[in-house]
Amino acid sequence: EAGVTQFPSHSVIEKGQTVTLRCDPISGHDNLYWYRRVMGKEIKFLLHFVKESKQDESGMPNNRFLAERTGGTYSTLKVQPAELEDSGVYFCASSRYTPSPLHFGNGTRLTVT
Amino acid sequence: AQTVTQSQPEMSVQEAETVTLSCTYDTSENNYYLFWYKQPPSRQMILVIRQEAYKQQNATENRFSVNFQKAAKSFSLKISDSQLGDTAMYFCAFMNSGNTPLVFGKGTRLSVIA
Numbered sequence: 658e659a660g661v662t663q664f665p666s667h668s669v670i671e672k673g674q675t676v677t678l679r680c681d682p683i684s685g686h687d688n689l690y691w692y693r694r695v696m697g698k699e700i701k702f703l704l705h706f707v708k709e710s711k712q713d714e715s716g717m718p719n720n721r722f723l724a725e726r727t728g729g730t731y732s733t734l735k736v737q738p739a740e741l742e743d744s745g746v747y748f749c750a751s752s753r754y755t756p757s758p759l760h761f762g763n764g765t766r767l768t769v770t
Numbered sequence: 771a772q773t774v775t776q777s778q779p780e781m782s783v784q785e786a787e788t789v790t791l792s793c794t795y796d797t798s799e800n801n802y803y804l805f806w807y808k809q810p811p812s813r814q815m816i817l818v819i820r821q822e823a824y825k826q827q828n829a830t831e832n833r834f835s836v837n838f839q840k841a842a843k844s845f846s847l848k849i850s851d852s853q854l855g856d857t858a859m860y861f862c863a864f865m866n867s868g869n870t871p872l873v874f875g876k877g878t879r880l881s882v883i884a
Contacts, residue, residue, distance in 0.1 A: 713870075713871060748815065758820055761815035761816070763813045
């Protein structure tokens with residue numbers, strides 16, 4: 658089966674610009690997660706979708722972040738406007754059930770300058 | 771809130787030797803799951819091994835095994851016969867039995883030296 662795919666792999670934007678990250682989970686995985694790792698720190702949970710519904714968005718840092726999963730398939734994470742502290746690697750993961758090990762994508766490395 | 775602590779930011783080991791990565795966690799729950807994930811330089815994170823808290827027997831996967839001490843809230847990973855391909859970041863992670871997200875440690879960067 659195809660794994661979790663994320664696009665783009667890298668993004669460099671200026672402060673104040675907008676960036677949209679995309680995640681395609683493994684087919685049939687209802688659960689989709691977004692995580693972020695800032696350099697040298699823990700991987701932090703952002704939010705969890707079950708199909709198209711937001712199950713838990715307690716990790717979203719502020720209202721500059723907007724996640725969607727229309728139709729319960731792929732998901733997008735938009736950052737608008739981007740700030741310097743948003744730099745890091747954004748990981749997407751999916752699973753068929755919970756609790757269950759997560760399957761991760763390669764991540765998107767976001768650099769805000 | 772649950773926390774996961776990995777006290778070793780970096781470690782190195784000679785090829786074919788054994789290395790142990792430490793992980794401790796804090797929770798008031800009785801039923802939970804523990805995981806070790808590996809992220810090689812190519813960046814995709816993959817599951818190495820998992821442990822259910824209700825199981826007393828330590829999990830093993832080929833050269834990877836854990837030492838799960840529930841009372842001490844410790845979950846160390848032992849890698850035997852280390853190989854160059856084991857070079858990676860290793861993350862310890864915790865998950866409640868409910869529908870809660872994974873909680874990760876800061877990671878340990880392991881270098882296997884030829």
